[in-house]
Amino acid sequence: MSATTHAHATGAAERGKVAIWWFLASEIMLFGGLISSFVISRLGGGAQVDHGHLNVTVAAVNTFILLSSSYTMVEAFGCAERGDRRAMRLFLGLTVLGGLAFLGLKAYEYTGEILHGFTPWAGTFWSFYYTMTGLHALHVLIGVIANATLCVAARLGLERPYRVEVAGLYWHFVDIVWIFLFPLVYLS
Amino acid sequence: MSHAATLPRVHEPHEAAGFFRTYLYATDHKTIAKQYLLLGLLMAVVGGFLSYAMRWQLAWPDTEVPGFGFVGPETYNALVTNHGTVMVFFVAMPILLGSFGNFLIPLMIGARDMAFPRLNALSFWLLALGSAVLCASFVVPGGAASAGWTGYPPLSAKAEYTGVHWGLTLWLLAHAIEFAAFLLGGVNFLTTIVTMRAPGLTVGRLPLLIWQLATASILFLLSVGPLIAGAVMLLMDRLVGTGFFLPERGGEPLLWQHLFWFFGHPEVYVVLLPALGASLEVYPVFARKPIFGYRLIVWATIVAGALSFIVWAHHMFVSGMDPRLAMPFSITTILISVPFALAVFTMIASLYRGSIALELPMLWALAFLAMFITGGLTGIFLGSAPSDIYLNGTYFVVAHFHYTLISAVIFGGFAGIYYWFPKMFGRMLGTRLGQLHFWSTLAFFNLTFFPLHWIGIAGMVRRIANPLQYDLVAPHQWINVFSTVSLLGLIAGQAVFFLNFFLSQFRGRPAPANPWQATTLEWTAPSPPPHGNWGAALPAVERGPYEYSVPGAAQDWLPQRAGAAVLGSRS
């Protein structure tokens, strides 16, 4: 009996991982399309970066937070594999907190910019800025919900380690997208 | 990845379920396949009705269309736009990818269901929601979307250019939902194919349809992202007031065209490849011989799929992009003729020394090949940049894509429907009405669309509501009348199909498990297959998919399924 259960779980884990990789391939093309549009627009002189009115400090702190949350996600998966449920819940909770902190700071950034008149319709750069970072923030939000769900499920004893791994792959992807967006939007 | 094939699959026992679980919250891949098929056919009625109103207006401008009313220029633009949208996204994809993929992937690879049955149900219901949103967009105040199925901004980006407000926004939203549905569906297809193949079913033994469906899914997954990004930007332009595509706000209208056609060309193959795959399944069965050059076809599919990502600007030769880009894109475009020529040659070679029975699925598959050759050849005229200067935007283009994309949907699609109908519904599809349907469709399809080449060459541009306004076109108006009358015949022929489809559900001869004496796995399951498909034991595979007329064998076909040679007798 335990052998068949094990085979089942292995199959599910494999399916989950294959599926998330294909999904992420499509996501790469989504952000790739958007980021290339921005780059081409900049090269054509359309979307010049408005450095003076971006809050690079907050964005740098956000980058640090998001990178740290990737680390806690890795730890959560490690704990899940070892069967250490308590620690897994802790690390998943920390990852969720990291995501929420990122979203909070992003909201703070948006508010400041909009109050200074830099709305999404204030020029091509700002249009791209809000669309790219907004779409990314939406992905962060989905990741936060997924991780929080896993955290609660673990508390109820429903966790399967591979789900943490699948959520982790997604979370790292969201992190990597930010690694591209941060220098492209704030630094270059 | 072949280790996946040897993994044992263990599932919970599949039990009979109640009405709600069987029909509405169905997770069985076969039920979902039927749902896709019915939704696609329903939307085909909608799309067909739009084409009827549109062609009536072209033949007899500004007269009342029976059953529709007067078609003014605004309504005409809405008809053109939504006919294209409905047919490509809500008929072709649901039937060829949604229905064929869902029904056949698990059955052909020897699985009990898709990898994620509930996600599968979600995909279908998202598509149903998208269809509902699209239909709602026809009736909202301000009228339906009327910026063409390609939705080029600035026309589509600001309501004052078309006078359409919610119609176009809902139209965009319907697309977004449809993309999400097929994105999830594609992930499901690929995961199923990669992880759930029966023991012994190595990639080299996969039926070619599975290769085509997998390639189509990959093409969709990798091409739709940029268009989703574009759709978000267009929605922002319409609703938030950004200016991505509006020059007066610093935007660039051509950006949309790049994003759209980066998706658009692979999308053509998303529809074409399953139709090609269905035909490839049919030829060996009715010619009783192996497909010619299995590996060549696989490579041709992959190469064509890869090339489809670097040809998109052939839709934009005269769009105002840098003219120096035209020849490189022209070269890549014309290069695509090589893998497709290879596919065509192998299909013809598959008939060589065959024992060809012209039963209905074979008739459709052969007609698909003939139409596809015609449409493929006219594509060269448009792929060559200098001749496209003249032909771009004329009815020649309309004729060309009706011969490629639409002939694939009609002829390849019906080849599949006639071939798998017994497996899907457990009854044979009536042959007498089927013959009438096939021959009328073949005749009227050509009579409707072939003359459009001529009027296009004569200078009739697309998307005009009244050809009589043009001195170059007016003398050839008889072609428009001829084409419209033929379309009425084409539509009448499809009514025969619907009649046959529903009559055969009840009155058709009960189908045996393997009515065509075919080798692939799905024919070793009962017709229709029960929930879970295979009973207690999963099938194992011991040979390739097209082992017909093997020298020295006792019968002229050897099933893929291990030990199935006795099961497959004609009973």
Place this chain on the structure above:
Amino acid sequence: MFLSWLPENVSSFGRDIDGIIALIWYVTLAWFVATMGTLLVFIVRYRRRPGRPAGYVKGDRWREAVWVLVPCVLVLVLDFWMDFKGAPVWAKVKIDVPQSDLHIKVTGKQFNWVVSYPGPDGTFDTADDKTFLDELHIPAGKPVRLTLGAQDVIHSFFLPNLRVKQDVLPGRAIPAWIDAMKPGTYELPCAALCGMGHSGMKATLVVHAAADWDTWVAAQWSGAKQ
């Protein structure tokens, strides 16, 4: 069957474009006859007959595969031939815009073609500019420079008899050129969906014989000279 449907060509490069269309027509016609012929012959020849089994031909050996690979090489060669013949024609029409002393601006708007001449001084945005609605006048037998643009949405500048088409975009000035060998009036439809008035959005191209051209110019600018 195809080529005779082309409207009369009156431009110099139209002959080249028609030549490319004809080249592709003959190449594709040959392929059409060859492939459809083979298909039909096979269907008839290999119809099912009792007692004649099918051959077991898998096409997985080189000796068999050459039957489809060699035609593919031929396809490839013909592809490059068509590209090779097409490239100079494309360059002539779209890239190498010749010099001309006549320069006209044509701007699309919903739903007209606005045609502007620089007037005797040869420069735009001066007092002697003259603008026509849906009428484009050119002299026969010499190249004319065009600057194409749009005010609102995308339109497409199409002269079927001159074999020219160019989409026009708002915010963009696209250089182009035309010439017409034969005096007469020709149609100039918009070839891109541009809104509810797209159908019927067209202008008239009037090609004046060289002698009449000066008369026309004189008539337009005589009284208005300032």
